[in-house]
Amino acid sequence: MNSAASRESAEVIVSQLQEIVGEANVRVSDEDFATFGRDWTRAVDPNPVAIVFPRSIEQVQAVIRRANDLEFGIVPSGGRTGLSGGAVAANGEVVLALDYMNAISGFDPIDRTVVCEAGVITEQLQQYAEEQGLFYPVDFASAGSSQIGGNISTNAGGIKVIRYGMTRDWVAGLKVVTGTGELLELNNGLLKNNAGYDLRQLFIGAEGTLGVVVEATIQLTRQPHDLTALVLGVPDFDALMKVFNQFQSGIDLTAFEFFSEQALQKVVEHQGLARPFESVTPFYCLLEFERLNEHVEEQAMAMFEAAVEQGWVVDGVMSQSLEQLKNLWRLREDISETISRWTPYKNDISTVISKVPEFLVAVENVVNARYPDFEIIWFGHIGDGNVHLNILKPDSLDKTTFFEQCSEVSLEVFDIVERFGGSVSAEHGVGLLKKPYLKYTRSAAEIAAMKAIKVVFDPKGVMNPGKVFD
Amino acid sequence: MNSAASRESAEVIVSQLQEIVGEANVRVSDEDFATFGRDWTRAVDPNPVAIVFPRSIEQVQAVIRRANDLEFGIVPSGGRTGLSGGAVAANGEVVLALDYMNAISGFDPIDRTVVCEAGVITEQLQQYAEEQGLFYPVDFASAGSSQIGGNISTNAGGIKVIRYGMTRDWVAGLKVVTGTGELLELNNGLLKNNAGYDLRQLFIGAEGTLGVVVEATIQLTRQPHDLTALVLGVPDFDALMKVFNQFQSGIDLTAFEFFSEQALQKVVEHQGLARPFESVTPFYCLLEFERLNEHVEEQAMAMFEAAVEQGWVVDGVMSQSLEQLKNLWRLREDISETISRWTPYKNDISTVISKVPEFLVAVENVVNARYPDFEIIWFGHIGDGNVHLNILKPDSLDKTTFFEQCSEVSLEVFDIVERFGGSVSAEHGVGLLKKPYLKYTRSAAEIAAMKAIKVVFDPKGVMNPGKVFD
Missing domain, CATH: 3.30.70.2740 (Alpha-Beta Plaits)
Structure with missing residues (x-):
């Protein structure tokens, strides 16, 4: 946006956005650009033309319609915790930030569903679910910042996928504004609906290239009972897979994570955590399950002993309290932050x-x-x-x-x-x-099909231009 | 297909199909038309031009390419157990029957996946899974005839959806031949793959209007432990929902089905089954869970007693053996067959x-x-x-x-x-x-988007023409 012509056009865009959402909801400072114009990646510098904060679905529609008229690009922006640059605005796009569309409503205890605007933060939903005696199981390190709309647009996964699946599995209904400004209400929260193509699935994981997720009906589930973690030290990767297969065959695992001795060393040193046990092994796995009853714990112990006997496991520890559970999880969860200094x-x-x-x-x-x-x-x-x-x-x-x-x-x-x-x-x-x-x-052929599908929902290519494919 | 012109064109089509799959794999008798030209619905009479039985993916591709050249429609046909006429060929289409592409291969015990050609019968897959000590959980009355390709194309549900979801949830990979004859290999059996739009989801439930499912990588899971059923008599529908909510909050249910007294009467009379208990109530529910340990059974009994106390339940029975479990299930599962005489x-x-x-x-x-x-x-x-x-x-x-x-x-x-x-x-x-x-x-807007998506994969409209939408 350096030429006189583009500056003029930027002014036009900003004034039209102000008409839609009011002056206070359009920001154009460099500081705002640096904050809202990118995600956690730092490879590309942000250069948006404006940040717009809609307060309603109608405003989202109006912004997208204006983008079609004036032919500017829109970068939907959630918690900006992405690691692939999906929310970077580097080419004079308008950033559409969902931060203020963050209401939770419409909880139903029988359906176990809740309606979230796109800007609801993951942790906010997790806490809301807990207050209802229920559980939102999709969890990952950035849950304190990431937003539901962004989670859906990237089909966020995380540390409990083995048991609970990805974000896709928890979206019972979806409202999206397409690249033409049209509002689609997809699936209405139904558990069973085989009436034509499931368009909802297309928008999940589309990274904002087909439209903007504005609201979702999210499925909740029962709270897990008495989660218990085992950290095991294993001599090599083949052994790790044998342990996985062994435990999986008998216990419904909620997680099976791994990390290397190098990762453990760095976490222990920099986070001030204790090693899980004395033995040093090339790899460690963290497995978690619900202690539904004493029998499960006995079974886990028996499996552990059998694995030691087979030489698959060298040493291990089982959490006996919620605090121990949390500390064992930190050995795995703190890795990303710890190594960021390198x-x-x-x-x-x-x-x-x-x-x-x-x-x-x-x-x-x-x-x-x-x-x-x-x-x-x-x-x-x-x-x-x-x-x-x-x-x-x-x-x-x-x-x-x-x-x-x-x-x-x-x-x-x-x-x-x-x-x-x-x-x-x-x-x-x-x-x-x-x-x-x-x-x-x-x-x-798949990429060609994706491009053709994009044209169906975003014929002018205003939605998150240049992302996923060219 | 009554005019001289169309008869001639029919001959051309048949001879070209014979070139592709050999004479023995093209059938044109009225008997075959009656068998392969429709599903379980009887509302529309079949009138195909030929039934073709491909033996390989390449043959499926060749048939579809020929359909594009000669402009004939193709009706993919699985076990023909559909109840919406999705597999009816009433307008001179070629029926593409997957019956002979029915191999199971590539089982992996760690991934717990298995590769099925489209023509594998549901029960065949269920048995195969059992032989491996695993479980394919999608189940319904037509499991003895329905085929995996058809299940996927209709996203079949059934009696265990509450716990295990629909067919969609068990498709880890999918090979489809699109309406242009192109082979797409979608998702390769991966559990996590956020690289672009999940096109696999589009073909699941598309009823053959975008292409033909030719092969799938199916996810299996562990076998359920000691399934136990409760049949409860309830005074009204509100009570039924209260019972559902009560049990759901404490026990991981594998099923929660219901039927009316009228349904029960007919099943008891015509299938020679015993009533579950003396009491007559307007509605009954059948709930099922895994008796993972004695505690679960005690919990179920306590819930039952509390429900009786609340007046939500009038009477009930719990299965104490596999035979009793099966008999209780028959009260629900035999309804459809029983009432077919009316x-x-x-x-x-x-x-x-x-x-x-x-x-x-x-x-x-x-x-x-x-x-x-x-x-x-x-x-x-x-x-x-x-x-x-x-x-x-x-x-x-x-x-x-x-x-x-x-x-x-x-x-x-x-x-x-x-x-x-x-x-x-x-x-x-x-x-x-x-x-x-x-x-x-x-x-x-949704229907318009579906039609536009169909054009992406089937620009000439040869795939299952006139189904889902016009």
């Missing part, structure tokens, strides 16, 4: 569970072969085949060189992902950062 | 669970007001808001008049469905029979 290059990749061990070895080999001095931190969700590859920046490299080198090695990593039939973005979405790599997971 | 007019409607009681009263009122001599048999899946309205034909009416009168009252029923934000087809799909009523559940 400017990690993150990849969020997946394959089918059974291929994870082979997949990890293949990925490590290419990274080590190219850059033997790079430290790799592995952690993630074994129970659903999703691993987070974090490459730490050596002190000796500047950030730009490091990211360049990582990008190069990424191509080889994505070759492996493709060979394993995996995903280049298991749960973080495509946004800007994964766009060049979409072809490793989706065929040309 | 030529029932069936509606498969849903609303959110909390509104079901009010919804039932509203529907009964309109039917009773118009046709006081019609007997209504209610049964269905309270746990997911899906009720089956069956109107029995009085002996005094001929079939044609009866169905005409039912169609008239259906418009009023669908007005109620619309007012309740419900679905005109909860689990049976739209096909031919529900097509005129789609607008009661989907807005004009």
Whole structure:
């Protein structure tokens, strides 16, 4: 937005937005641009033309209709916790921030559903559910900032997918404003509705490229009973998979996470946490289940002992209180924040569970072969085949060189992902950062179909332009 | 297909199909037309031009490409157990029957997935899962005939949706041949894959209007432990909902079904079954859970006693063996077959669970007001808001008049469905029979979007023409 012409057009856009939402709800300061013009990624600098804060569905519709008339792009913005640049406005777009559409209403105890405006923060919904004696099970590190609209638009996953699925599984109804400004009310909160294509599913995970999620009817469930965690030290990855298979066959797990000794060391050192036990092993898994009765606990203990006997497990600890449960979880959950000081290059990749061990070895080999001095931190969700590859920046490299080198090695990593039939973005979405790599997971025909579907809902291409695909 | 011209074109079509699949795999007899040219509905007479039995994905692709060249319609055909006419070929289409593409392969015990060709029969998959010590949980009366491809294309539901969801929830990967003959391999069996729009979801429940499901990677789960059923007699529908809410809050139910005294009477009389207990009540519910331990059974008993004390339940019985479990289930599962002798007019409607009681009263009122001599048999899946309205034909009416009168009252029923934000087809799909009523559940904008999406995958409109929408 540097030319005189575009400045003029920016003024026109801002004044028209002010007409729709009022002056107070349009912001144009550099500070606001820096805050609302991007997500947690820092690869691309924000450069929006304005931030608009609608207060109603009608205002969202009016903004999108104006975008069609004046041909400006719209970047929907939730909690801005994305890791793929899906909410970055770098090309003079208008950021449509849902922050003030954040009411929770319409709770029904029999349906166990609640109606959330898009700007409701995940934690706010979790707390609301708890107040009703119920549970919203989708949970992840950014729950304190991420918003329901953004969760839906990215089909957020997290640490309980093995038991509760992704955000997709909790959306009983959806109101979206499409790229033409039309309001679609999809599925009305019904559990069963086989009347034509389930368009709701298209908008879940579309990263705002088809329209804006403005409201959702969210399914809640019963609260878990007496959650119990086991942290086990395992000698290698194959053993980890054997432990997974063993426990999964007998106990309904709510989580099965893993992390490496390197990850544990860093978390223990920097978060002031105690190691779970004396033994040092290459990998650890954290598994969680509901202690529905004493029998489950006995079963878990028996499985643990059998695993030790088989040599799959070296050491282990089971939580005996809520506090211990929380502390064990911190060993896994604090990894991301802890390693952020090493400017990690993150990849969020997946394959089918059974291929994870082979997949990890293949990925490590290419990274080590190219850059033997790079430290790799592995952690993630074994129970659903999703691993987070974090490459730490050596002190000796500047950030730009490091990211360049990582990008190069990424191509080889994505070759492996493709060979394993995996995903280049298991749960973080495509946004800007994964766009060049979409072809490793989706065929040309699939991408062509996606583009054609976008035209159905957003014929002028105003919605989150340049995200997911070009 | 009565004119000389169309007979000639029929010959061309048949000969070209024979080129693709061989002579033995194209059938043109009236008997085959009667068998393969329709589903369980009998409202429309079949009139296909040929039945083709492909043996490979490549043959499916070739048939669809030929359909594009010669401009003939294709009706994909699975187990032909549909209740909405989705698999009826009444206008000279080619029926593409998946019966011989029925291999099961690629089982993985860690992923708990299995690869099924479209023609695998539901029961065959259930048995296969059991042989592996696992469980395929989607179950319904037609499991002995229905095929996986058809289940996916109609997003089949059934009697365990409250716990296990619909077919949609068990499709980890999908191979489809689109209306242009292109093969799409969707999702590769991944549990987590947020790389672009989830096109897989579009084909699930599309009733073959976008393409043909040729193969699926199906998720299996652990076997249920010691299933136990309770049948309870309740004085009215409000009490039924209170019982549902009560049990749901404490026990993970695998089913919560209901049926009326009229339904019970007919099943007992015609199937030679014993009544569950002496007491006669207007409604009955069948609830099922896993007896994971003694505590669950005690909890169920305590809930039962509390419900009796509250006046919500009049009488009840709990299964103490697998045989008793099966017999109690027959009270519910044999209803459909039993009432078929009265030529029932069936509606498969849903609303959110909390509104079901009010919804039932509203529907009964309109039917009773118009046709006081019609007997209504209610049964269905309270746990997911899906009720089956069956109107029995009085002996005094001929079939044609009866169905005409039912169609008239259906418009009023669908007005109620619309007012309740419900679905005109909860689990049976739209096909031919529900097509005129789609607008009661989907807005004009939604239907327009569906049509535009169809054009993306089937630009020449060869796939199941005239189904779901015109």
